[in-house]
Amino acid sequence: MPAPSLPPGRPREVRGQDMPDLLRLDQAAFPDDPMRNSTLRQLLDMYADHLLVIEDDDGHLCAYVLATPPYKGESWIFSLGVAPAKRGKGLARTLMTKALETVRAEGASTVRLWVEPTNEPAKALYKSLGFTSDPEGARPDHFGPGAHRLGMTLKL
Template sequence: MSGERRLRIRPAGEEDLGPIVRLDAEAFPADPYPYFVLRQFLACFPDFVFVVDDGADLVGYVLSTPPNAAHSWILSLGITPGLRGQGLGRQLMTRILSHLRGEGVHAVSLSVEPGNDTAVALYRSLGFLPDPGGPRADYFGPGAHRLLMTLTM
């Protein structure tokens, strides 16, 4: 990415809410999180949201839950469409997983649309395994099937 701004992964702050909302809508145009949900996630889990900052805007984010009985969930990973395939998702996941290990997490789960082969491959390459039984039909409502995956650390 020569000639472009330097990308930096950092913890999200209150000032990042608007750009995260925009980024989420770009990354998931069919079903973005509502503003109030992202607002609450940022307020409730401030130490578990990381962003990719290019110096002018945010181009990626990851959101996880704090540990509960040494278990955490990745709730969302979004990369601006024009920068996908350049390793930013892997870098964000590596960063959040390292952070979660430091918080005493032993297992991390996530859900992914079963047909999102790129995301499934990324998660598999990081050590996530699909839950037995395959995709769960209607996990997020009618027609919203999800594959649940878990990483044991």
């Protein structure tokens, strides 16, 4: 079986001038619940060194992951977004692998995240990286009415 092709770009830290493109990407990745400009801006300001992006061949952002630095050994994946046209090309795996390497090197022993219980591709990715579903199962309305979430945890 041939090795998978490399993604069109390599992960890099976000830059301030990426903000308009990052907003566009988040809206494309999460059309039903995009982050507000002010929220995304604050997250960029707070976690720029943990907000990794990948550019496409045209220099536009096509994927991002936002992790938190470890606190008391625990880190969180806040968001992982890939432009719809770029899904299935290994970008999410590339970003998650880099984010996990970073937080592990910084001392994280546990990484947690929330995922939509019906998002089978995301759950499959996280499971393939070693995450396990929280034993209590999906939490109804965790992020608001109709916004159910399943917690997943990775022990590093």
